[in-house]
Amino acid sequence: MKIVRLILLILHIGIFFLLVGMLLNAYVPPKVFPWFNLLSLAFPGLIFGYVVITLFWIFSWKKRAFVFLFLGLFFFNSTMRWVNYSPTKNETPDLKVISLNAKNGNLGVKNIESFVNAQKADVVLLQEYGGNRDYHFEGLKRFPDTAIVAVFSKFKIIQHKGLVKSNFDHTNVYVSQTDIDVNGNICRFINVHLQPFRFEKKMINLGENDKQGEEKLKNIVKRLIPVFKIHQDEVANVKKAVENSPYPVILAGDFNSVPNSYEYYHLLNGMQDCFVEAGKGSATSFHDYKFPIRIDYIFASKSIKPISYKVDRSVKISDHFPVIATFKLEK
Structure with a gap:
């Protein structure tokens, strides 16, 4: 089980940095580095994976759940551009x-x-x-x-x-x-x-x-x-x-x-x-x-x-x- 949790932790951190890379589209134009724009296409899958693993930490009673919940706030506005309630x-x-x-x-x-x-x-x-x-x-x-x-x-x-x-x-x-x-x-x-x-x-x-x-x-x-x-x-x-x-x-x-x-x-x-x-x-x-x-x-x-x-x-x-x-x- 420890190996599974380690793999999930590495995956979770990786997804976090990919989502951060997506946010850099606000600053980095495609002619300089187009790969960040590719990440925007993957956002629904990335944020779904991020949420699922966060829930896993919550149900596992791991303190890291609070860290990932806090870090997830960086992507709140990004999510509201896809799914919203006004x-x-x-x-x-x-x-x-x-x-x-x-x-x-x-x-x-x-x-x-x-x-x-x-x-x-x-x-x-x-x-x-x-x-x-x-x-x-x-x-x-x-x-x-x-x-x-x-x-x-x-x-x-x-x-x-x-x-x-x-x-x-x-x-x-x-x-x-x-x-x-x-x-x-x-x-x-x-x-x-x-x-x-x-x-x-x-x-x-x-x-x-x-x-x-x-x-x-x-x-x-x-x-x-x-x-x-x-x-x-x-x-x-x-x-x-x-x-x-x-x-x-x-x-x-x-x-x-x-x-x-x-x-x-x-x-x-x-x-x-x-x-x-x-x-x-x-x-x-x-x-x-x-x-x-x-x-x-x-x-x-x-x-x-x-x-x-x-x-x-x-x-x-x-x-x-x-x-x-x-x-x-x-x-």
Whole structure:
């Protein structure tokens, strides 16, 4: 039994340092050391292992349980970005926003239209909406877009422009900026679709034997690292637009990045994660794989108050679940 406890202790310490490495994404960019960003992908498994071993020490009546409980507090905020509970805010919102990666409308444009029309949203931000797909949302006007991102609003558009173009196809805008007059309050909406990794399910399935699994794992890492570095440049452009905005900002979309990643920390800087402020349950938004992934977000300037945040898992109109948030604007 002593050997088992020693192995668990070494494993527990190892997991702790891996989690600390993940926190360094707030400071170390992918172009300097991309491996910390890989740790953010493993966070659900790492924190689960950390909690399970901590419980083992508690039930074993070991004093080290208190040490690991205390050290675990360093990862409290990291966990709240995946699973959270916020009390209901009994305020009437001024604005309702939907963000959805539409998967090019492959699961049915009419299905997306029916969902959005039932929600009575004020602003809809679509990513991968399908190029020339023709969406008709009741009471919402469509504004200039590209094959990647599209904006629909019932309010007046003041200005609209592209911010970030695809690293591979410079005709496609992956991030757009739209200034919208919301009942006298001008807000800047930044619709984000960071560079995708272009994975397929068969690439994620590691295979039936160790050799196949090892080879596929190497290929996954080879695909992840270059995209992390592309994201660093894209994030810099988005941050510049946020920092230079004369208006409060709502930043939403498919970040192709999980919580506690470099992208998350740096896009969140000066903003608030609306799920952390007003969400309940799990924020997991991508359901095409068997393991939990949160890559869809709605952030807001601190002058905008999130009232509610929901990942709607009742519909499967894409490989992403729709993300819905409501807000109270300062007068």
